[in-house]
Structures are given as C-alpha cells and as structure tokens.
Amino acid sequence: MSSAAGPPPEDAGQSSAPPGTPPVKSQKQMTKAERREIQERQRAAKAEKAAQNQSKNPGKSSNKPAQTSKESAPAPRKVSKPAEAAPRGAQGAAGQSKDTKTGGEDKPAHTRGLRIFSHFGLPKPTSHKGEVHPAIVRLGLQFSEFKITGANARCIATLTSFKTVIQDYVTPPNNTLSRHLMTYLSPQISYLVNVRPMSVTMGNAIRQLKLDISGTDIDLPEQDAKDALCGKIDTYIRDRIIAADQVIEETAGNKIKDGDAILTYARSSVVEKVLLAAYADGKEFTVTVVDSRPMLEGKKLLKVLSSAGIQCTYLLLPAVGSVITEISMVLVGAHSLHSNGAVFSRAGTALVAMMAKQHSVPVVVCCETYKFSETVQLDSFARNELAPLELFKSFPRNNEEDSSSLGDRPNLQILNPLYDLTPPSSITAVVTEVGVIPPSSISSIPLALGRTIL
C-alpha cells in the first residue's frame, strides 16, 4: 500500500492480494534473518521479472529507493490524505506490495490500523503563515493547544477574530470589497482548518458571513461596509448563540423539577447555563457529572457548579452503570445535529445516552439551531477528530514513565477520538430556541426558522 510507512511482508505469491492482508503465519515465527533472506530472494525474483515487463513495474522496482523516500515524505501526512492512499493502493497493488517490502513487520500494524482511522483529522503541520492575519494565528494556536474548546466557544472566538481581520482589511485598488474580501479570508480559514478541523458551528457561521459579504452594497464606502459586516457578525452571535441560549435555559429549566437527580456528561456551555439558571430560580436538584479522558472537561463544570452551591457527584465514565438507576434526567450538549436526528457530540455521550435509554431515563439534548447540519451522519467514523497525544497525558496517579513508554512501541497505536455519534433512538428530545423537538423532526428546523438554509 502506498501509505508508505510500509506494507505487510507479503509473500511473492500474494501479489494480487490487496494491501494489508495478513502475512503467511509462519513468517511470524521465523527469525529476522530468515525473513530478510526470503525478502531478498523475492526481491531478486521480482527484479528479474520486472526487467522483462514493459509496464510500470520496472519503473517502480528500479526507482524503489527514490519512491520509498518520496513516499516517506507524505508519511506524516498519510493520516490526512486517505483518498490518495486508497486509489494508489488499488492501482499499484501488484507492484507496490513487492516494492515496499523494505518495511519491517511493525509497519503492517500501522498501515492496517491507520487505514481504518486514517480519515480522522490529525493536526497537520501549518504553513504559509505569511498571508495569515496575526489574530488568526493566535486563534490557531489557542485551538491547537485546546485552550478554546467547545462548539460555541470556538465559533464565537472565530467570529470575533474575523471582525478584527475585517477591520484591518484594506480593499486593493480595482477591486470591490464584496468580491475580494472572500478571497482574502480564504487562506485564513484554511489555516484554521489545518490546525483543527472545522466545527459545524464555525462552518455555518462562516457560510453566513460569506453570504453577508457577497450581499454588501457595492456603493458603500469601505469603512461603512466593514462596520456593517461587523454589525452583522455581532447580530449573528447575539441572535443565534446568546439569545438562543437564554431561551434554551428557560425551556430546559422548565423540565427540571425539585428533587431531580440530573446527569450530565463532560462540559457543555449550554448545559452549564441551564443548570445555573435553574438553580438561581430556586429549584432543588443534584447534579452528577460524568467525566472521561482524554479531556477531563467535567472537572471545570464541577468547579463552576459546586461554587454556585449545587450539590454534585463526580464520577468517571465506566462507573455510569452503577449510578444510572438513581438518575431522573440526562442533560447533554451537542457539537452538531444532523438531519436524521443523530447528535454528534463529545466522545462518550453515546454511551451515556444508551445506558440512560436502557434504564428509561429521558435524555435531553440542549442545542442551538445554528448547530444544525444538513448532512446525514451514520456512525462515528464518517467525520471525527483525533486528539493529539502530547496534550492528554493526564494520568492522575500512575507513573509518568509508564505512560510515556506507551508512545513508541511498534504495534501499539494510541487513539483518542474526540467525538461520537449518538443515534436518534437513544435521544428523547432536543431543546432548541424554537422549541422542544423529538429527534425525528430535526430536519424541519430550517423550516421552523423560516428559511431553506441556515
């Protein structure tokens, strides 16, 4: 397979097998020397055969060293370029699998594993900083270090930075703001996407921004146009996020009764607001915060809630089964909503929702309408993001040496998917600013807002 890190040590006879098939069993038991011998013999045999052929095989065989070095360059990017990997692998299956036999047997693990999860975004090395506004660079840094997390927070931060960018923007001569501003913003946006894959909220907001930009009156003086745009951004934030949150606080707050035991997972800004508002209203309830690695965001929520005076219980995700029987309602937030009613949210939400549903506990998702996405997502693999390993080594009590030695073993990969998809069957209702909606009606949210797109 082209994903160069190397292929399974294939036998000559299995040239037609797709890349990634298991090597012959006995290979594992041979010593390294024997395996090398076999590889050498096969390579020699292939070289002969290749010399006879006129197809691309000879080119590949002779350029093997060049090719492997070329392929090793994209190796760090292989996780982000699965599309190329697949067709390359398919075409060159015959030639490739013989060529890239230089890899040892630890490589197959990487290749096979990464094929499954290879489309998950990992942060890529950033480049072309020259064209990028410093505010955006700062934002990118904050994203990559996970200082700003959460769909709402990221969206608001992005829009605020864009306001700065717009104010600093100067239309070049012979250009109109409405046309050129978009091209000016594009590299900024791709810089942010490189740092961390775009969230649905950011995507929706930016789409709205583009619409506003292209709708700018050509006759307006530049400063007025810029001010108008900034005003529109502010309106967007105010209407779709802040005001929406207030409506949700009230609506969801009505669902909380005295004596309730509420369970929430990780940290959702909306749920935090709902709980604080309900408590300020004088309702008596207890909160159970469920938390999980890698991000351990629940601790922040715990601090906020307990300093407000709410009685809290804290536990880690595996222990949910033990407490779920005591819970009266589960309140979670979302990263995005999809047309089929599925909720894309922090990894672990699906487990909590599933357990709750099994014990007949209502699962209520608090989500603003601007998080709606028209795509239909079927499982957690369609789009997801892996957390970078260096940031999340927060093993509370274990030795640091243990955890660091895990990183550089062959055959061992550490994966930290950040999101997962909760199927609509596990959700009871979604509270948005346009009302409390069952998951099956989520696709009608745009209509409820009076527009065909969000």
Added chain:
Amino acid sequence: MGILPEIQNVANQRIVEVLVSKLRRRQLVGSRQTAIETVLVLRQVVAKARFSNIEQLIQIIKAVGRRLVQAQPKGVYPSPVYSFPVHSIGLLNASAFVSLPYPEHTVGNTVRKVLHHVREEYHAVSRAGPSTQTQKSSFLISKFVSQGQPRKQTLAAPKSEARTTSLRENDPDDPDSFAKGLKPVLMEAIQDVLDELETVYDNVSKSARDHIHSDEIVLTIGHSKTVESFLKAAAHYRNYTVIVAESAPSFGGHEMARSLSSAGISTFLVPDSSIYALMSRVNKCILGAHAILANGGMFAITGSLLAVSAAQAHSTPVVVCAGQFKLTPLWNLYHEYGALDFADPSSVLGFEEGSLVDKVDVVNPYFDYVGPELINVYITNDGDHPPSSVYRLIKESYDDEDHEL
C-alpha cells in the same frame, strides 16, 4: 479470631493466619494466584489434620474457609482517611465510601471445590458393594436437572478395592486409621484441584484459534490475564487487531496494551469514551470476569457494562474468558449494579483539586454487574458454555450444603 477450635493443630493455624494476613494486605494479586494459595493452605491443613470421621474433616475445612473469607470483609464502614460528607443517592446509602480491597470470591470457591472433591473421594472409597448400580438406564432429564451430571464413581472403584474394608469411622481403638486411610486419596484430589488451577490459562486458550479469525477487530477492557493469554494464543495462528479500552481510573488497559503489543499483536489503546464510537467496527467483544454468578451473570471490572451494552446495541457477540474457579454460587438479587465495593476516590478526584474535595461526592466502584442476557458465551478451562448452563456447572463443581460456608 486467631484460634480456631476445630483446628487443634498449631502449625495449621499458623499457615491459615499467614494467608489471612496476606489477603488483608493485598499481597496476593490476581484471582488465580489467590486460588492457588488457598489450595496450598488447604492441602497442608488436610495433611496435618486429625479426624476420625468425615464430618470432622469437613468441619475443619469449612472453618478454615470461613476464616479466610472473613479475612476480606465485604461491606462498608467508616474509614478514617477519607471523610467525605455524604448525601445519599438512593440506594447508595452507605455512610462513607471505603478503600478496602474487594472480596476475592475465588477463596470461597476454592474451598467449596476442595470440599466437593473431598466428599466425592470419600463416597467413592466408602461405597463398598453398591458401586455397580450406575449402569441402570436411569438417565432421566429430571434427575439430571436436580442432581447434575452422573457422578464419576466407577472410576474410583479400582482404587478403592484395597481400602474399602479398612476404612472404619470413629474407631475407638485406632482413631487415626480412618484419617490415615483416607488421606492419600484426598491428597490426590487436592492435587487435581491444584493442577486444574495451574493450567487454567492454557486450557482457556486452547480454543482461541477457533474463536478469533483473520483480520478481526476485537475489543477488550482493562487487564485480565485470562484474556491476555487467550489473545496471545490466538496470535500464533491469526493476524488480527485488538482495541484495548484503558479503563479509568485503574488504567489496567495500559498494561494490557503494552503486553499485547510486545507479543506482536497490533493494538490500539483508546479511552473508554470511544467504545461506542468504535463498536460499529468491532467484530467481537472479549472480556474477563471477576466472578461468575449462579444465574449466569458476572461481576466484572467497571466499564464492562458499558462495553457489553454497546456491543448489544450493535449486535456484536460478547465472549467472556474465565477459569472455572471463578464460578460462585452467589446471586446478585437486590442490586442492579455490582457497586457494593468501592475503590479509592482519590484516583478519580484527587486532593489536588483542593476545595472540591469537601463539597463533592465521588463514586468509584470496583465492579459492574453484567446480566446473563448480555453475554453470549463463557470460555472456561473446561470448555465453552452459554450463560444459561452456568447453574449446571455450579451444581457439578460444588455441593449444595457448601454454598454457605
């Protein structure tokens, strides 16, 4: 507490006390290790015991068993170190959560198993004439259900020829003759139990290659030695991938991942939060058990219930690997969850969190209870069994009167 009247032998008492203190101090790690140590202690006790009829021997062994089981109290009582203010959460109404070791059910199980073998040997030896009755066609399903498998008495018949006449219970002239006659047989029986324990991992792994196929993706949680040896055995024949969920807060998954990857199996270490996300790609869920209960359910490490429920939601088969010494004639009637035993809360929310420690309850249970309907098969050293036949295994391995030691 230290002096068991039934064991008049001082040496025996000392042996028992050594094991008791080891159990208390958590110096024994692992269910199998505990079981082996228990058998060794019982072997010494039986070797040195003096009894003139079978009842006395059984009382001695039961007393030892009771002592060992009591050495690891299961339950909650106030702990001086962690004093969290507790607000009751329904049934979890203990006064405070303690950091005590969880009870090793294997101690009790081993004692019961030894008792069962002792009784079996005794019956085989003392049955002089009527050992020929078993050839009648009395294999009725009703008898099977109430009595379990027909006992393997005929095998013991040749051994006992020489001894049937010499075994006299409660002989006033020679009180030790009974014991002397019976002991060699008992020693063999106990050795059988020990052999079975020592070969548990190998026997469980025998069927590994039939259960795991090429290019499968297997999910497991935490660190179970039985599952580890099972997966390593399968790795000799198949090439497959394992996803290990580190199970917070004990993080046993790290050790498991390290060990499996050193054995050449391609391993993925993931946090527990992604179990549902990855389950759609997983072909099988292979878990370990702490104890297998009489109804076919099991106690397993926290997080197992999540994994098993997620597997059920995706129709993924759930396989549990456990040795037969984990079969426990206990039920879990009153609690839906296994959370009667709690671990140290500071591994969840440590003291470095400062002010939170006072205001917040922390729950850190050791085990989950997984119901029998969620498990597809138990792979034991004695073969594969569905959860619905666990009751039969218990009937065959233990005697009814031993359920309460």
